[in-house]
Amino acid sequence: MSVAAAIEHDAQLMLRVRDGDTASFGLLLERHRVPVIHFVYRMIQNQAIAEELAQEVFLRIYRSRATYEPTAKFTTWLFRITTHLALNWIRDQKNERRQQSLDSEAPEGTAPLQVADAGPNVEQRMVTSARMDEIRRAIAELPDKQRAAVMMHKYEEMDYQQIAGVLSCSESAVKSLLFRAYESLRSKLAHLNRSVSE
């Protein structure tokens, strides 16, 4: 299915949901469940909470079916809700941590990431795990909006216009967000490049 056809298909499905066809909601869920969960997971790095927030996203989609108008791409709307919920969760976590003053070694909102077996021996696995931790930390340290922009640009392959729609800002603001985010990642992860080349 082409991109244009997919966009139209989503809108058609949502219009059918608006008209009371719950089976179409099931199709939308089938199409977007994985991208939404993966996006939230990369944002907050906790699978259980990622699933919980993804449920809330689809619940909100269902709740607002009656007022749906296909004036924008369905995925823009979907990811706007998703990003909004993820950023809210991150903000609440920060506030909670600030209040409780928890002395935690793990980075914000993170749980140990499951890393696939990449090497045959323990040493290689440890190297992979450490490298993965570095990447995860560098991403977690990005400001929230920059992180969301990178996730959408890199993993959802959204263009600047669509990211701008999701984050409710201008395209030039998105370019600036991405430029600063990648700049920051480059400086934080530069040593990984050196260690690979050595």
Next chain:
Amino acid sequence: MNCPMQSHETAEILLDYCARALPADTLARMDVHVAMCSDCRQQLAAQKMIWSALDEFDASDLNISSDFDRRLYARIVAEHRDPVWVRAWRSLFASGQPGAWRPAFSMMAVAGVAVLGLFLVRLPDAVSNESKSAVNAPVAISAEVETETPVKTAPLKTATVDKLDVEHLDRALEDLEMLQVLGGTGSGPGKSNAL
């Protein structure tokens, strides 16, 4: 081709080049440029490193709970059992947009101003009735009570209230017009998902 690294605005070309997301002709020109420009080569190598590092941050091995859909549908069914006003309240905020509640808020504000306007319109009648009774009361209750004070103050009160009333009414009408204009330009519930 000008070096994209010379300008902050065009630096995103390198991002797109790295993602191979440029149009074919721009891609070909960038290929030629990168072969000659050491700054771009360096930047490109760094960006490719980030790109491959982010590729490692893969979520595809994530095992999504098998009961994800079941739990979601259970929540939907549970919500259907909620009272209508609870569902209406929820759907007001369902889009997750901060401005989604604006239409309802505008309507409430307009209704509030209308009630205030009605109150102000009825106020002069109430005050004049009060002043009439204040004038008549001493006569009705007791002839011994001096009638000078109420007789003098009552017309003064009425005059002040009449003056204030006109001002209040004007202000209330202006507020009402302004709120209607604001309500008209705000995004409706249907527009909350619009860009």
